[in-house]
Amino acid sequence: MDSNQHIKSLIHHISQDVTLDEYAIDKLSSVLVIKELNKKEFLLEPGETANTMNFIAQGCMRSYYLDENAQEHTLQLGIEHWWINDLYSYLSRKKSRMYIQALEKTFLIQLPRIELEKLYIELPEISNFFRIKIQSAYVAVQERVIDSMSDDAYERYDTFRRSYRDIEQRVPQYIIASYLGVTPEFLSYLRKKHS
Amino acid sequence: MDSNQHIKSLIHHISQDVTLDEYAIDKLSSVLVIKELNKKEFLLEPGETANTMNFIAQGCMRSYYLDENAQEHTLQLGIEHWWINDLYSYLSRKKSRMYIQALEKTFLIQLPRIELEKLYIELPEISNFFRIKIQSAYVAVQERVIDSMSDDAYERYDTFRRSYRDIEQRVPQYIIASYLGVTPEFLSYLRKKHS
DNA sequence: TCCGCTTCTTAATATACCTTAAGTTTTTTC
DNA sequence: GAAAAAACTTAAGGTATATTAAGAAGCGGA
Structure with missing residues (x-):
């Protein structure tokens, strides 16, 4: 797939929620940046500042951080047509x-923050x-808080699998464990117990 | 405090983030609804649909749900100049x-969804x-996910107290426990242990 | 095709947090 | 200001999940 295809898929994605005219599409297209990442390559690392909004045109990504015991905690997982970022840093x-x-060879379409701020003014859509x-993203994170408070670990795993079957099959178990907030050992134990 | 004061405080709140001209202020003011709630009174209950955005002009509120064991889980706490809603239902x-x-006698300023949708089109600000x-709200909820995965219960309690000291003093401990995701008994135990 | 690296599993021991139940303190109501 | 209700505390015993350590299985690169 070439760059134009990737850009078209972003335009199509945006058009599902708002109406873009020719002018808006041209304006928008002129500020997009394509970025290619190999498997395991980092888009952002601690200490850096997020300067772009990132649309996954093709591939699979995750965001995570290390706690004081150097344990990984996965915050976000995403595949084609999802957005990924550290909004805290970006904002x-x-x-x-x-x-x-x-997590795989990935193609991103990036919207630089400076340009996007200008577009917000010129193109209200x-x-x-x-x-x-972001309204939907907020609801999704809140849902995650609800799950983490009500459900035990196996139920959370089951919910995750039902909601994100296509992601589950592309990501190793230990990353899913770090998303659910359990150790890989405990997830392995739960899988055996319920099989 | 009368209704006009409450409305002024909402206009002032909005003006901290965007610029509102005379026309916008008039338009906006014409759709606002003041709502008064007594202590323990409900703005929304399960089975109802959220139809308004709610700004707390004065008072203190919380949102919570009951899990399958009828345990309360507090999702949101808010005082003056915070927004409170079930965005899942609203959206x-x-x-x-x-x-x-x-949680106290409270005055809300409500923005009906139908009117707000019209304002989005007429007033891009x-x-x-x-x-x-909502960007900020998203970051705050994500921060909560991070805390709940990295920290033990006492650290979470400590973080909560430092972040929301003014709220902490207005709500009972058992509600804070249900926000932190622990039982009131365990929070009581932690408080003693660390005192 | 084999080696090395990454991922997954098993199991014993340890711990954070829950449940229940009872008693105490604080707040609300009339 | 007394009675009732709500909130908080204490403690014993139980459960879900973590930790550690070791080995097994899968997979990517020469």
Whole structure:
């Protein structure tokens, strides 16, 4: 797939929520940056500042951080047509504590923050689009808080598998464990117990 | 404090993030609804659908739900100048599973969804404002996910106290426990142990 | 095709947090 | 200001999940 195809898939993605006219599409296209990452390559590492919004045109990524015991905790997983970022760093302009890493060879479409801020003013539909996207993202994270408080680990695993079957099959178990908030050993034990 | 004061405080709150001209202020003011709630009164109960955005002009509120064992889990706490809602229900138009309850006598300013959708089109600064607000809310919930995965219960309690000292002093311990995801008994034990 | 690296499993021991139940203190109500 | 209700504490015993350590299985590169 070439760059134009990737860009078309982003335009199509945005058009599912808001209406873009010719002018908006041209404006938008002119600021997009394509980025290619190899498996295990990092888009962002602790100490850096997030400067772009990142749409996954093709591939698979995750964001995670290390706690004080150097344990990995996965915050976000994403595949084609998902967005991935450290919004804390992007919005606050502060250094990130997160790693954002490709789990497969991945093609991103990036929207630089400076350009995006200008687009928000000139093209209200773009501001609208991101408002709608982030509303859904907020609801999804809140759902995760609810799950983590109500359910035991196996139920969370089961919910995860049912919700993200296509992701589950592309990511190693230990990353899923670190997303669910359990050790790989305990997840392995749960899988055996329920099989 | 009378209604006009409450409305002024909302306008002032919005003006901290975006610029509102006379026309926008008039338009906005014309759709606002003031709602008064007594202590323990519910704004929303399971089975109802959220139809408004709710700004706390004065008072204290929380949202919570009951899990399958009828345990309360507090999702959101808020005081003056915070927003409170079940965004899942509001955005999806589906029935809520949540209670939203006043913890003190509270005055809300409500923005009906139908009117707000119209404002988004006519006044892009309003769409912008809610995009900015929800971005911050997303970061805050994500921070909560991070805390719940890295820290033990006492650290979470400590972080909560440092971040929300003004809230901590207005709500009972058992609600804070249900926000942190522990039993009131265990929180009591932790408080003693660390005192 | 084999080696080395990454991922997954097993099991024993340890710990954070829960459940239950009872008693105490604080707040609300009339 | 007394009675009732709500909130908080204490403690014993139980469960879910972590830790450690070792080995097995799968997989990518020469």
